Amino acid sequence: MNTPTADRFAWQGHYDQRMAAAWERDGYLVLDGFVSPEDVARMRARADSLIEDFDIEAHRVVFSAKGQSHAASDYFMKSAANISFFLEEEAVDEDGRLLKDKGRAINKIGHALHDLDPVFADISHNADFEALSRGIGMADPLLLQSMVICKQPYIGGEVNTHQDSTFIYTEPETCTGFWLALEDATIENGCMWAAPGGHKAGLRQRFVRDGDGMNMITLEEGALPECTTPLPARAGTLVLLHGRLPHLSAPNRSASSRYAYAVHYVDGTARYAAENWLQRPDDMPLKGF
Numbered sequence: 001m002n003t004p005t006a007d008r009f010a011w012q013g014h015y016d017q018r019m020a021a022a023w024e025r026d027g028y029l030v031l032d033g034f035v036s037p038e039d040v041a042r043m044r045a046r047a048d049s050l051i052e053d054f055d056i057e058a059h060r061v062v063f064s065a066k067g068q069s070h071a072a073s074d075y076f077m078k079s080a081a082n083i084s085f086f087l088e089e090e091a092v093d094e095d096g097r098l099l100k101d102k103g104r105a106i107n108k109i110g111h112a113l114h115d116l117d118p119v120f121a122d123i124s125h126n127a128d129f130e131a132l133s134r135g136i137g138m139a140d141p142l143l144l145q146s147m148v149i150c151k152q153p154y155i156g157g158e159v160n161t162h163q164d165s166t167f168i169y170t171e172p173e174t175c176t177g178f179w180l181a182l183e184d185a186t187i188e189n190g191c192m193w194a195a196p197g198g199h200k201a202g203l204r205q206r207f208v209r210d211g212d213g214m215n216m217i218t219l220e221e222g223a224l225p226e227c228t229t230p231l232p233a234r235a236g237t238l239v240l241l242h243g244r245l246p247h248l249s250a251p252n253r254s255a256s257s258r259y260a261y262a263v264h265y266v267d268g269t270a271r272y273a274a275e276n277w278l279q280r281p282d283d284m285p286l287k288g289f
């Protein structure tokens, strides 16, 4: 059986009718050349320097298997409003000691780079992001969370099929993922896969606060539509993902990393759920354009 291929568009600074038709039909958009090679290079270099400056030893309890639970969950919750580092599962032993070179151990960096880091903040708020978010109909596009996803060579972990609205729920649902390739993402190094049209399926689960921890609750039984279509992306390509679109990424067993920068938006006109894991402190309101 042939693998389906996704429609792609060359980004020229504005959202058009053909993009609107594909977005409505598929629940995703692949926009080549969304960010310039210069901006990709700035973000890639910045990610490296953030990792270089990160002191893993100071956070060992967070990353040890024994330290799971409270320290890890507290560290995760606080990442809503800072720049935190998360490690690949296969990069540490059970005491939280590194088994890999630090530059190859980080799984992701998040979740407020778009507000706190000058390079990521600058690019995240540029005119292209504004044009696209308004083009798809957001009245008050707000940048909620951001992350650099590293997908390291050989040990880059997989992300199973999910809908982003499970984790970022608003009423009405407005969560939208802006996923930008900082390196070429291929089938070999773990590119995104999606279920075309799967955004028309119901929301299956919600990840909700439960005391100090989190709980997954089922809203609708049944498997999500299968992610049949790979979304390979050259560096600088943006993949836009509807909050209900089933998507996944495979593990990276190849020799090359697959860096990406993802920002999730919500519309300020929708009600943001108090049960979502990500709650920003009052003195750090969300920003738009």
Ligand code: FE2
Pocket: 162, 163, 164, 177, 247
């Ligand atoms: Fe996702």
